Amino acid sequence: MVRSPLSLLILSMGLLLLPGWAFPEEPDPVVIVLSWDGLRHDFLEVHDADRELTALRRIAKEGVRAGRLTPVFPSSTFPGHVSMATGTYPDRHGIVDNRFYDRDKGLYLNRADANWLQAEPLWIAAERQGVPAATYFWVGSETDWRGQGTRYRIAPFDSARPEAEKVDQILAWLRLPEGERPRLIMSYWAGTDHVGHDYGPLSRRVRAQLVKQDLQLGRLLAGLDAMNAWSYTTLLLVSDHGMTQTGAYLDLRSALADRGISAQVLGSPVANVFLNDPQQLEAAKAAIVSLGLVRVYEGQRLPDDLRLRHPTRTGDLVVVTEPPHVLTRPGGFKGMLMALLSAFGWSFGGHGYDPSLPDMGAVFMAMGRGVEPGVEVAQVHQVDVAPTVARLLGIDPPSQAEGQPVPGIGAASLQATVPTSLPGSGFLGQ
Numbered sequence: 001m002v003r004s005p006l007s008l009l010i011l012s013m014g015l016l017l018l019p020g021w022a023f024p025e026e027p028d029p030v031v032i033v034l035s036w037d038g039l040r041h042d043f044l045e046v047h048d049a050d051r052e053l054t055a056l057r058r059i060a061k062e063g064v065r066a067g068r069l070t071p072v073f074p075s076s077t078f079p080g081h082v083s084m085a086t087g088t089y090p091d092r093h094g095i096v097d098n099r100f101y102d103r104d105k106g107l108y109l110n111r112a113d114a115n116w117l118q119a120e121p122l123w124i125a126a127e128r129q130g131v132p133a134a135t136y137f138w139v140g141s142e143t144d145w146r147g148q149g150t151r152y153r154i155a156p157f158d159s160a161r162p163e164a165e166k167v168d169q170i171l172a173w174l175r176l177p178e179g180e181r182p183r184l185i186m187s188y189w190a191g192t193d194h195v196g197h198d199y200g201p202l203s204r205r206v207r208a209q210l211v212k213q214d215l216q217l218g219r220l221l222a223g224l225d226a227m228n229a230w231s232y233t234t235l236l237l238v239s240d241h242g243m244t245q246t247g248a249y250l251d252l253r254s255a256l257a258d259r260g261i262s263a264q265v266l267g268s269p270v271a272n273v274f275l276n277d278p279q280q281l282e283a284a285k286a287a288i289v290s291l292g293l294v295r296v297y298e299g300q301r302l303p304d305d306l307r308l309r310h311p312t313r314t315g316d317l318v319v320v321t322e323p324p325h326v327l328t329r330p331g332g333f334k335g336m337l338m339a340l341l342s343a344f345g346w347s348f349g350g351h352g353y354d355p356s357l358p359d360m361g362a363v364f365m366a367m368g369r370g371v372e373p374g375v376e377v378a379q380v381h382q383v384d385v386a387p388t389v390a391r392l393l394g395i396d397p398p399s400q401a402e403g404q405p406v407p408g409i410g411a412a413s414l415q416a417t418v419p420t421s422l423p424g425s426g427f428l429g430q
C-alpha cells in the first residue's frame with residue numbers, strides 16, 4: 001500500500017509521541033582557545049607563498065579570520081594572555097609586563113603564581129558557573145586563583161614540551177564522557193616568538209616554525225573531524241602580539257648611572273624606572289630625555305588611554321620608545337652577544353610597542369559552532385576574547401571583563417556550523 005505524504009507526516013508525529021522516543025541531544029558546547037605566541041596578523045601572506053599552511057588556511061576559509069587582533073599596552077606575552085583571559089586591561093588585572101616590580105609583593109619575573117592576577121580569569125569564571133575547564137600552560141593558570149582551581153590543569157610550564165603532546169592531550173580530554181569532558185580548553189603554543197626574536201620576523205626560520213605549528217594544528221582539526229565534533233565545538237586561534245624588526249639600543253641604565261641616579265629598570269621597549277631616591281625624579285627625567293627617541297611619563301600621571309597606571313606596579317617613571325629601538329638588553333653573555341651581532345647588522349625581532357603599530361597586530365581566527373563563515377571582521381581587541389568565549393559557552397564573562405563579544409561569533413541565535421572540507425583542503429585566496 002502506498003501511503004500519502006499526509007499520512008506519513010501523521011505517522012511520524014505519532015511516533016514522536018511514543019514513550020521513550022526522542023531525538024538525541026546535542027552535547028554541551030565546547031570551546032577550545034589556542035594561543036600562538038608571536039604570530040603576527042599577516043604571517044600567512046608573508047610566509048606562505050607556497051601555501052603549505054593548510055590548517056591555518058582551512059580555518060580562514062571555513063571560519064572567520066579578523067584583519068588583526070589589537071593587543072593591550074604593552075604588546076607583550078604576559079599582559080596579552082592575561083587580558084585575553086580576563087577581558088580587561090593591565091591596570092585592572094595587574095600583569096603590567098612580563099617582568100615588573102610591585103612595591104608590596106616584590107619582583108615578578110614570569111611568575112607562575114596565579115594570585116598575582118587581580119581580575120578573574122576565564123577558566124575560573126567558567127568553573128564558578130558549572131562549566132568544567134582545562135588549561136595547558138596558559139599564563140596565570142598554573143596555580144589556583146584565590147583558592148579556586150579548574151577540573152584539569154597541566155603545569156608547571158615547560159618550554160620544551162612539543163605541540164604534538166598538547167594536541168594528544170586536548171583530543172584525550174575531548175574523548176572523555178560528556179559528564180567528565182572539559183567544555184573550555186585553553187592552551188598556549190610556542191608559535192613563532194622565539195625564532196622571531198632571534199632572527200627577525202622575516203626570517204626563513206619563522207616560516208619553518210610556522211610549518212611545524214601548522215602540522216600539529218592539522219592533527220587537531222583532523223581529530224575534531226573524526227569525532228564529528230564541529231556541531232558543538234568552536235575553535236579560536238589567537239596570539240598575544242605581533243613582531244617587528246629591532247636592534248637599535250638606547251642605553252637607559254647608563255644614562256641614569258652617568259648622572260649618579262640609582263634606579264631599578266625593568267622592561268623594554270616600555271621600561272618602568274623605580275628610583276631609589278624619589279627626590280631625583282626631575283634629574284632622572286632630564287637624563288632620560290637626553291637619550292632622544294623616547295617619551296617619558298611620571299608613573300601616576302600616565303595617559304588614561306594607555307590603561308597601564310597601577311598603584312603599586314607602575315614605576316616612578318615610565319619610558320616608551322618606538323621600533324627599532326630597545327631600552328634594555330639581557331645581562332651577561334647573551335647581552336654581550338646581542339651587542340656584537342647588532343654591530344654586524346644582525347636582525348632581531350621584538351614587540352611591546354604601541355599596539356596600534358601595524359607590526360604589533362596579532363591573530364584572531366575562529367571556526368566551528370556559532371561561527372558564520374565569511375563574516376568580515378576588521379579588528380578584534382584582546383579584551384574581546386573572554387566575552388566571546390563566554391557567549392559561546394552560554395555563561396557570564398569574567399567579573400571584571402570590559403570587552404564585547406566579536407560580531408558574528410556566538411550570536412544570540414547560535415547555529416551549528418559544521419565544516420565540510422577535509423583537513424588541509426581549505427584555500428584562502430589572497
